[in-house]
Amino acid sequence: MIITVASGKGGTGKTTVAVNLALSLSNESPMYLDCDVEEPNAFLFLNPTIEERREVGQLIPEIDTRLCTYCGRCAEVCAYNALAVVGKKVLVFPELCHGCGSCTLNCPTGAISERLDVLGVIEKGRAGPVQFGQGILNVGEAMAVPVIRQLKKWAIPEVRDGKIIILDASPGASCPVVESMRDADFVLLVTEPTPFGLHDLRVAVQVARDELGKVIGVIINRTGVGDDGVESYCAVEDIPVLMRIPLDRRIAEAYSNGIPLVEALPEYRTQFRTLCARIDELSVQRTFPVQEEVS
């Protein structure tokens, strides 16, 4: 089962929820993938030992000037303006390229080959019973999606045998978030009870439930401040609120020092185990809807 933890708004507690969920399920040796490749943070709480690392990126065109006739076809078919033919020169702009390979396929003289343009690294390792993986986008690079896509391809096994895989997504609601949600069996949305939290939760619900058709549930973090907008929204939209974490200075302090919640306050372990059982129930209900009894 793949559970993606996402939020819309940043800083609502995605990593806290995802890390503590993983740590509470240590008997099941879950897998944890940090898909927030722009700002990966989970390693600060899980302290994994990295065992394997590889560079990732995307394929960008390379022009063989002996074969190129400067016909301009590559520039014409490129949807991203990543190629330009100026006189007897072909310019390639790697930061605009999406690595689709259309130029290679369209080149009439076979003058285009492709080489890897490195965007970042992906890493695999262990944090005790937790199998750990993360992607790290290089500073100055714009494209997070290829790093996330390759991390998932590399780390997630084909045959999963009921293994629990937790994906920690980046904030927002655009392409990197979609990439982190697309294989999920369940999307857990973490929010806070404030107008900002509600506004961005709506956007996240639109992506996860309405666009991608995922089963979703909400966790409200830092309850006790703000207003009841998120609670009423979830009630009206019939979205289950699976957990409420109160605003608690002890939690904030433990977090600030990189100490996981379930280590600082072990009573949360049971709550996260219950959360996982609820997620399992909800996603199974969706896969195998309850049949009407035939008497």
Place this chain on the structure above:
Amino acid sequence: MKQLVVLSGKGGTGKTITAAALAHLASREMSVVLVDADVDAANLGLVLNPTEIERHEFRSGQVAIIDDAACISCNRCVEVCRFDAIAVNGRYQVSALDCEGCASCFYQCPAEAITMQESLSGEWYRSDTRFGPLFHAHLFAGQENSGKLVTLVKQQGRLLGLDERRDVVIIDGPPGIGCPVISACSGADFALLVVEPTVSGIHDLERVLATTNHFGIGSLVVINKYDINLQRTAEIVAYCHAQGVEVVGRIPYDDVVTEAMVHGQPVTAFSAGPVSHALLDVWSRTKQYLLEKENGCDGADTT
């Protein structure tokens, strides 16, 4: 005219709260333009009570459409698509969310069964607020090209600012360091980085600072909720000192920040407590950089 972008790396550290407070404080002594460059999750409007003046469609990128009647089920589109965007369930179908609009399938289809359709990916708005005009946008759920939409709202804000000879553009940036952040900081005179004294806050500050350095943009740092962990705050101060980056303020933790948000107000307009005092300090020190840089070489904007 100067452009100030508020960034953080890590999400939820208080970018928007800070940007809104600066908008309020700056507007009392100079003319400002406001831009919300977090088009995924645009929150600045929630505390500025904007009145919409203009609304525009944002069309960007394309999506492939397969005509069932013409499709000969040769599977060529699936072979060439590097984004796994084409599914075969009895018929060949493009998943609009996964399609990157590269048109590779369009060119390769031997039956000419594929067309490319421009997609409506969002909207952008010009609004009025009591602190100045606000340019903001909404990228539709799951869409691509957020960087382009960020560039567009920023450009609109800048053009209006130049036309009306405004003093400063305050840009509320997105979290992260990737495509929308790069778009948000391009052309900025300097960046105000909002950080929390936590292990992840510090880690993300290092990455966002490396990003602003990479693009040659000067940075200032604000420590939000500094009293949650004084030791980490001291670490940030030392780190910034070593990097030659000025810490222009320390904002204490206070529930009044959330209260102000619930009331739809910048915290500085809502309360006169310690948070507002700290933000006043941030503004007065940031302003000096605005003025200082104003005297530097800036041919295009001198009057």
